[in-house]
């Protein structure tokens with residue numbers, strides 16, 4: 001149960017009053033999630049009930065949060081289905097609840113799809129592309145804090161915990177990624193705000209007439225400025241991967257890339273570097289999972305995910321350099 005900090009109805013009431021969201025009629029701790037305290041709240045305003053999520057951030061600070069919340073607000077206001085943070089009179093999006101930074105966003109409907117089909121992938125791919133385009137007019141800058149410089153800092157920290165074969169794989173991959181990052185074709189890639197963690201559990205779908213309808217993306221707290229193709233690669237490494245074997249699911253990948261490409265045609269340089277970015281995405285999550293697993297932070301509430309899954313994905317991505325059929329199909 002992800003309620004690390006208890007919030008009373010009257011504390012929620014005070015915040016909702018400040019935000020002019022009406023009278024809180026229900027407040028329930030949310031069982032999902034492991035990083036933050038989340039409450040589902042309903043509030044009545046002018047005879048209508050609206051549903052919200054009240055989040056108390058257990059890891060991120062008051063200073064770090066505006067980038068993420070402003071990005072969500074910007075995307076929501078540009079027609080992308082993401083939770084929109086509520087501002088107070090002064091335009092602030094982060095508030096103090098129980099000495100923790102807190103925010104209130106609208107609740108998206110639906111549920112995560114943990115066994116996605118090509119139809120789910122098509123909808124996520126299209127909205128990912130639209131999200132990238134909508135992000136072009138977002139001005140605040142914050143790098144992807146889980147990007148190359150974090151990999152360079154963190155690989156040496158996890159090395160002592162690895163077997164010889166794992167050490168070889170991770171150091172060779174890091175060297176390869178440093179090489180890619182130095183290429184002029186990499187420097188020229190289009191970039192902007194990316195989600196950077198858009199896994200199956202960060203997307204919700206409704207069911208309408210027995211068919212899935214994407215209701216939105218959430219959990220933007222690893223977002224940052226990075227290449228759009230890296231964001232696409234992170235998605236392909238989760239939505240289009242067999243979780244048992246780490247193997248590419250070509251049907252899902254084709255659907256994901258084709259619908260992304262329809263909204264925003266990939267540049268030749270992006271196509272050329274996609275295989276390298278698939279490796280980068282696998283390295284990023286293998287590394288963060290190794291780091292969480294072997295070096296749990298003090299008093300951390302995070303339950304580490306299985307690192308070996310992304311070791312398998314990386315191995316697959318390195319040995320099957322490119323799923324040519326998938327890319328060719330969306331050319």
Ligand SMILES: Nc1ncnc2c1ncn2[C@@H]1O[C@H](COP(=O)(O)OP(=O)(O)OP(=O)(O)O)[C@@H](O)[C@H]1O
Nearest residue numbers: 030032033034035036038053083106107108218219
């Ligand atoms: N805006 C939203 N609308 C609907 N449901 C939401 C929203 N935000 C969060 N949720 C629900 O709350 C659950 C927990 O949210 P989230 O995944 O952001 O938790 P977390 O603890 O912040 O992060 P983590 O994914 O790292 O555990 C989600 O699985 C989702 O079901």
Ligand SMILES: N[C@@H](CCO)C(=O)O
Nearest residue numbers: 197199285288289305
């Ligand atoms: N999506 C990440 C968890 C952090 O949000 C992972 O699966 O390792």
